[in-house]
Amino acid sequence: MSMLTMFATFVKIGLFSFGGGYAILAMIQQEVVTRHGWLTASEFTDVVAISQMTPGPISINAATFIGYQQAGIWGSLVCTFGVILPSLLLMLVITLTYLKLRKLPWFKNIFQKLRWVTLGLIGAAVILIGKGSFDGLFSVLVFLASLAVYWRFKVNPIHLMLGAAVVGMIFG
Amino acid sequence: MRNSLLSIFFTFLKIGAFTIGGAYAMIPLIKREVVDKRHWVTEDDFLDGLAAAQSCPGPIAVNISIYLGLHIRKGWGMLVALLGTMLPSIITIILVAELFTRYADLPLVSKAFHGLKPALVALIVVPLIEMTKNAKLNLSNFWVPLAAMVLVGLLGVSPIWLILATIVFCVGQSLWLKGRLS
Numbered sequence: 499m500s501m502l503t504m505f506a507t508f509v510k511i512g513l514f515s516f517g518g519g520y521a522i523l524a525m526i527q528q529e530v531v532t533r534h535g536w537l538t539a540s541e542f543t544d545v546v547a548i549s550q551m552t553p554g555p556i557s558i559n560a561a562t563f564i565g566y567q568q569a570g571i572w573g574s575l576v577c578t579f580g581v582i583l584p585s586l587l588l589m590l591v592i593t594l595t596y597l598k599l600r601k602l603p604w605f606k607n608i609f610q611k612l613r614w615v616t617l618g619l620i621g622a623a624v625i626l627i628g629k630g631s632f633d634g635l636f637s638v639l640v641f642l643a644s645l646a647v648y649w650r651f652k653v654n655p656i657h658l659m660l661g662a663a664v665v666g667m668i669f670g
Numbered sequence: 671m672r673n674s675l676l677s678i679f680f681t682f683l684k685i686g687a688f689t690i691g692g693a694y695a696m697i698p699l700i701k702r703e704v705v706d707k708r709h710w711v712t713e714d715d716f717l718d719g720l721a722a723a724q725s726c727p728g729p730i731a732v733n734i735s736i737y738l739g740l741h742i743r744k745g746w747g748m749l750v751a752l753l754g755t756m757l758p759s760i761i762t763i764i765l766v767a768e769l770f771t772r773y774a775d776l777p778l779v780s781k782a783f784h785g786l787k788p789a790l791v792a793l794i795v796v797p798l799i800e801m802t803k804n805a806k807l808n809l810s811n812f813w814v815p816l817a818a819m820v821l822v823g824l825l826g827v828s829p830i831w832l833i834l835a836t837i838v839f840c841v842g843q844s845l846w847l848k849g850r851l852s
Binding site: 513546552567632644655669 | 789818
């Protein structure tokens with residue numbers, strides 16, 4: 499595993515991370531599971547689940563986790579730096595120019611349309627995470643119960659995840 | 671000094687440590703710290719930064735830390751703010767990764783994940799439904815998210831191509847409209 503490949507992969511992920519955490523899950527999955535095989539599909543889902551219960555954005559958590567597993571502390575730092583590098587450079591430029599750019603109609607148009615694509619990308623994440631999560635009646639029941647509780651009562655996601663973990667330990 | 675590098679670092683460390691569960695949960699916390707409590711930036715500047723952070727690729731938390739750090743204390747402010755925001759998540763994940771490689775095969779741990787995974791799907795489905803409701807989709811555009819979902823989720827097309835195609839399409843559309851107007 500070359501450090502450079504990991505760095506380049508996470509720079510790419512950082513550069514195309516539009517639309518927030520869930521919208522970029524499909525891209526991270528394609529890169530780290532399908533293309534490079536750094537994690538299995540099931541391990542990837544584990545990492546996303548962990549990332550819901552720990553501080554920080556999913557892309558950074560994934561970069562740190564994979565970097566550490568592949569190449570220790572240095573690996574985690576290199577991957578994490580890679581994933582934020584595009585943000586760092588673009589935010590510098592944007593902070594200096596964006597406030598004018600934002601008022602231009604063609605610029606607004608791009609973000610309006612990207613929002614529709616983002617919606618589809620979150621749908622894709624549901625398919626990909628779902629594939630690694632459903633393996634029988636138990637998982638379907640947990641899904642439906644979580645959906646009902648989260649939808650109706652707007653519980654804190656961390657509490658929901660901890661509850662699901664306990665249910666899994668007892669009945670899973 | 672009220673805006674010393676050290677106080678910037680600890681403020682963003684706090685923001686980084688308590689932002690579990692997505693960027694939207696932490697925006698009010700950031701605003702309270704940097705606008706209401708410490709008066710480092712005005713509310714207008716904060717909202718401008720938020721808009722920029724949302725349109726730039728990358729996590730909103732990271733983006734807005736870069737913007738705010740720059741505003742408060744230029745380059746060093748930016749580095750210190752960024753470090754503060756990211757340190758809690760880097761340390762936590764390294765600890766978790768270390769534990770995970772050791773204990774992932776324990777029956778109790780794998781059983782916990784057996785319950786966690788379907789709950790995670792629900793955690794993504796709920797905001798997806800809410801965002802779909804708010805997206806004002808109609809007959810002429812509902813195929814866009816649907817096509818993106820099928821292409822990426824079922825056919826394995828890279829989201830990178832969809833994002834690039836969208837940008838190219840929008841630029842083309844704007845140029846064409848401009849051509850027709852002039």
